[in-house]
Amino acid sequence: MIKDFFKENNIEFISEVNLRDYNTYHIDSKALGMVFPSSIEELVTIIKYLKENNINYKFLGNGSNVILSKEYYDLIFIKLDKLNNYKVEGTTVIVESGVSLIKLSLDCAKLGLTGLEFMCALPGYMGSSVAMNAGAYNSSIGDVLVSAKVLNDKLEVITMTNKELEFKYRDSFLKHHRDYICLEATLKLEKGNPEEIYELMAKRQTKRIESQPLEYPSAGSVFRNPEGLFAGELIEKCGLKGTNINGAEVSQKHANFIINKGGAKGEDIIKLINLIKEKVYDKYKVELILEQEII
Ligand SMILES: Cc1cc2nc3c(=O)[nH]c(=O)nc-3n(C[C@H](O)[C@H](O)[C@H](O)COP(=O)(O)OP(=O)(O)OC[C@H]3O[C@@H](n4cnc5c(N)ncnc54)[C@H](O)[C@@H]3O)c2cc1C
Numbered sequence: 222m223i224k225d226f227f228k229e230n231n232i233e234f235i236s237e238v239n240l241r242d243y244n245t246y247h248i249d250s251k252a253l254g255m256v257f258p259s260s261i262e263e264l265v266t267i268i269k270y271l272k273e274n275n276i277n278y279k280f281l282g283n284g285s286n287v288i289l290s291k292e293y294y295d296l297i298f299i300k301l302d303k304l305n306n307y308k309v310e311g312t313t314v315i316v317e318s319g320v321s322l323i324k325l326s327l328d329c330a331k332l333g334l335t336g337l338e339f340m341c342a343l344p345g346y347m348g349s350s351v352a353m354n355a356g357a358y359n360s361s362i363g364d365v366l367v368s369a370k371v372l373n374d375k376l377e378v379i380t381m382t383n384k385e386l387e388f389k390y391r392d393s394f395l396k397h398h399r400d401y402i403c404l405e406a407t408l409k410l411e412k413g414n415p416e417e418i419y420e421l422m423a424k425r426q427t428k429r430i431e432s433q434p435l436e437y438p439s440a441g442s443v444f445r446n447p448e449g450l451f452a453g454e455l456i457e458k459c460g461l462k463g464t465n466i467n468g469a470e471v472s473q474k475h476a477n478f479i480i481n482k483g484g485a486k487g488e489d490i491i492k493l494i495n496l497i498k499e500k501v502y503d504k505y506k507v508e509l510i511l512e513q514e515i516i
Contacts, residue, residue, distance in 0.1 A: 318348025335413030363388025
């Protein structure tokens with residue numbers, strides 16, 4: 222029935238999708254389906270259909286901040302990969318939600334636009350990263366975003382200002398209202414020198430390669446840094462580096478990363494997370510807060 226609807230409407234759909242390649246932990250998991258709208262109109266058609274038929278759905282960006290805890294999801298993942306255009310008007314860049322942050326930051330560097338250097342190693346898409354106010358090096362999306370085009374809970378396309386999006390550290394209005402979907406972001410950048418921008422990006426990338434286990438599947442930092450402390454340092458001092466549960470391992474290179482050494486399931490990652498939380502709390506009385514989202 223679902224398959225027929227998408228076929229009739231000429232919308233790309235994968236039935237019984239394997240999610241391994243759609244999450245950066247490379248967790249093996251399956252779902253009822255995955256759908257790829259190519260316009261906002263198609264997206265609205267899809268959501269209306271799913272709601273009318275009581276079919277659950279969940280948006281997925283590049284899957285670089287999620288832990289797939291189930292082996293099977295009885296829901297449809299909606300991917301906005303086809304909404305992946307952006308346009309540049311002077312120092313303003315209007316970016317659709319399926320644009321890769323890494324590509325955008327490199328393209329803007331080439332154009333001599335500064336402000337997105339912090340994004341050059343963030344493997345997320347624009348829309349999801351607005352919701353999570355992704356950032357690095359004391360900068361985040363909320364610092365450069367003027368406004369966003371959002372699909373609200375009534376399926377109306379509205380514009381939300383920076384203020385209305387209530388950006389905080391790795392947090393925004395959208396993160397607490399999952400039925401509000403970011404469709405497009407308008408960013409305000411500044412003119413800069415391409416060589417200097419590239420140089421800064423290259424320096425940061427080298428530092429990341431040295432300090433983070435980028436050679437293994439992961440979803441970046443597992444915990445937020447507690448105020449004035451470093452989560453990685455606390456985990457390391459508890460002697461947890463290298464702790465492994467069925468392939469999910471606390472990285473030897475950076476203790477705030479859990480890597481998939483092969484075959485780890487979401488439940489193994491969650492067990493390891495709970496173990497880390499327990500040990501850090503026992504030793505330091507600090508409650509670590511998860512930065513990744515368990516689906
Ligand atoms: C090696 C590595 C390094 C990383 N370094 C950093 C870092 O330095 N800083 C940092 O902040 N993050 C970092 N991350 C985490 C991650 O890349 C970011 O959080 C990124 O913003 C997540 O984007 P995504 O597209 O992968 O989102 P996903 O993980 O696919 O989704 C995240 C959430 O957003 C929701 N969502 C999806 N699309 C939309 C939409 N259009 N509108 C609203 N909600 C939506 C999803 O339903 C989900 O709840 C890192 C990850 C990795 C693997």
